[in-house]
Amino acid sequence: MPLSLYLLALAVFAMGTSEFMLAGLVPDIAANFGVSVGAAGILTSAFAIGMVVGAPLMAALARRWPARIALLGFVLAFAVAHTVGALTTSFVTLLVTRVIAALANAGFLAVALSVAATLVPANQKGRALAVLLSGTTVATIAGVPGGALLGTLLSWRATFWAITLLCLPAAVGIMTAIPAHAGVTGQDTSAGRSLRTEIVQLTTARLSLVMLLGALVNAGTFATFTFLAPIVTDTAGLGELWVSVALVLFGSGSFVGVAVAGRLSDQRPGIVIGVGGPLLLLGWLALATFAAQPVALLFLVFLLGSLSFALGSTLITRVLYEAAGAPTMGGSYATAALNIGAAGGPAVAAVTLGGHAGAVGPVWVSSLLVALALLIALPLLRVIAPRDRQVIR
Template structure:
């Protein structure tokens, strides 16, 4: 595995920490800025919306730049937005910084996925992507709980400063180790030709499934803190522990997808999707039982990321003829789900309480399963 892939995973860790850590800080942000918890949840949706727009837009704008220049510029702006966000008392400005940070995060991830897919043979795409997504799972295991601990001890602003700080070494690594020229030996493909790839059902199917699965993940994950403190009745310090357990599970899921996703994608999607649906429903039913919450958080983390990672690899393979835009398609798809999930979760939380988002997550997975069963298997092979 090329060393540059590991170094890019370090940067993805920093950005993943920023994207996910607000799940453990929503109550603190809401109290500090005098807003409701569902309104604070919009910060997660705003980040995801920025990534939806930013993935194709930033990839298109920078498609003729070198990977080193592109990734460095994106990271510099990302760091600046966190510094501004940490200093503001305005919810509107904080929301704006999250959107801009998301635009650059989206561009970074889109270019990273495209670069990685060009560095390895087609039969090892899932394994290479697993290394990159390992940065995301490490964010869930260490970054997000760490951010929650920092937030509980020093306030949510300190957590924002921490993300900016850990992004600096990632920036240095990117500036030193990423390629100065576009990877791959393919002749340049026009942007119009790359966008035409989106017409193919074989690409649209895994992209749509990815949006539904990620929507379910973020719908539940964003509202884990209220589930833990309101349904289970545990104290706020228990929130980082549950988030860490979910992160450990996600690491197992990404490893599984990386190890077996290239050869057994259909099996992972069928078995994993069914178990994922049962798991979210069970968590809603047993949300008052601490042992069940911890156990199911582990299982759901593993299943969510095993299925999601497999769908990312499937979409990258299906978009092979769009070398500079393939990563943006996958990034935008996942973040459509990441934007819709917290919004639906907020509505469910406001109307049905802390377990409402868990029921919505189960429904989204069911929708994905029905879509999968209604479409040719070749779309996700």
Template sequence: MPLALYLLALVVFAMGTSEFMLAGLVPDISAHFGVSVGTAGLLTSAFAAGMVIGAPTMAASTRRLPTKATLLGCVLVFALSHVVGALTPDFTVLFVTRVLAAIVNAGFLAVALGAATKLVAADRKGRAVAVLLSGTTVATVVGVPIGSLLGTAMGWQSTFWAIALLCIPAAIGIATGFPTGTGQPSADATLPPSLRSELAQLRSPRLVLTMLLAALVNAGIFAVLTFIAPVVMDTADLSQWWVSVVLVLFGIGSAIGVTIAGRFSDTRPRLLIVGAGGVLLLGWIALALFATNPVALFGLVLAQGVLGFAVGSTLLTQVLYAAAGAPTMAGSYATAALNVGAVVGPIFAAAALGLIPGALGPVWTATIVTAAALLLASSLLRVIAPKAQHPSRVGSSPTGGTSV
């Protein structure tokens, strides 16, 4: 694999760490700005909202821009947003920087996914995408727990500075080592469908329903992940240092879940959606009932990471199947669907914190939205995952078999 591909993966690692790192920092940010824990948790929704807006918007607007300049610009704006976020004394400004960072994150992914497949031979495109987005899985296993430990030891701002510093070598590498002109179509290349034609794919009932399912499942995951620190510290009565352990377990589980989905989501999507989805629902109920026991908490977090990402990755693949007629926009539809869930999940979870005593409101929120997804999937399974599919169409999957 060429060096340029690993430079892109480094940026994806930084961006993935930034997206998930607040899960262990919500209490500190709440105390620093004098806002409620629920309000601080909405920063996760802010980032997800930026991804929802940025994924289709940036995918459409950068279709004909120079690839290298676009990638470099996204990295620089992403780094600057973290510098401002670390320095600001105003929670509103921090909120805005999270939205801006997410928009350029989405833009970077939209361009990088296309560029990655042009850096390698035609028969290695799938592997190139897998290498690129392995940065997200590494972020959940390594980056997020380290960010949580760093924030605990040196303050939450230190994680923002670390993300900004991580962008510097990536930006230099892209500026000096990334080939000019990558991603621009040759004279004889087949042009993609028009933007209007690709947007018209959103009229497909199958695509819309699958996107809705992906949003619901992701809402449950983000509802719990955003407020996992209060569950660890208040419900299980453990110190803040254990939050990082829980995040590591969740990251390991997500990596296992994505591997399972990568192996079976093309051939057995119905089994994963309904079967694993049913066990995922039972897991949220068990977590709500037994979170006071640290051993049970650790085991259930690991299991829910496996199940949540196995189901989520499978649904993401089905979104790509359903959007086969939108080759340049399909990835943005999948990204937007997942991040709609990441917006509404923490919002519902924050509301539940005020309605349900203790810190388990977010877990019950996950239970409800997952149950809704399972009921919808069970009744419309033939529409969402028809048997007549062509795995070759998933070669440009934004998961690459490595991340949600």
């Protein structure tokens, strides 16, 4: 894999850390600005919504820019938003910076996904996606716990400064290592496809189907991941320190899952979906059943991180293949599918927290969402993951 892919992954690492670390900083932010924890939680929702809306919007805006300039612009905008956020004394201003950061993140990821697919041979999109998404998985392993620790030792503002600093080498790397002709933005759009033509691709059955499946699996992943802390402390009865351990285990599993799927999702996606999908469902059901057992909980958290990201990244790879007719917008479709799930899953799961199931309610939501995805996917497996060719036009 080319060096440029790993530099893009560095930026994805910074952005993923920013997106996920906020959950551990909300109480401190609320106290600092004199608002309720619930009000401070809006910062997380604003970021998720900004990602969903921003992916197609920013990709459409940047589709006629040279890819290298678009990527650099989004990284610098992300860094500036965090600098302003670290300095502000206004909660409203902080909220605005989160929306701007989300738009920049969405734009970067949408362009980066499209660019990554052009930096490798046509039959290696899955491996390229695995490298790119490794930035997100490493963020869950190291970035999020590190950000939480930095916030505890110094302040939540220090974590914002750290994100700004991480963006700087990524920006330098983009300018020096990303080829000027990389990607399909800018001048390549004149070769043929209008924005309307690319948007029409969303009406194709296969693309819509794999986007739906990707959103459902990702919703299941984040339904439980978002509320993992109360499962660890309330259901399993472990101390707060074990929350970080569980998060690291989940992140480590996700890294393994993406790495393995990257080897299979190009040539054998059917194996990942047909075998990994049922195993993932069984894993969620096992977690809902044995969450009160600490050893079983920690083992299953690692396993589910692996299976969730293996299946999810494979489905997102299928989005890139099926969106081949939308070269500048395909990355935004993949990004939107990811973040619709990331925003919708926790929203549904939150409703169950006050119910009979208690802290494991979100795990049952994850089980139902994956079951629904399998009910749709398994009968259509040869359509979703054709054996003889990877892109069907």
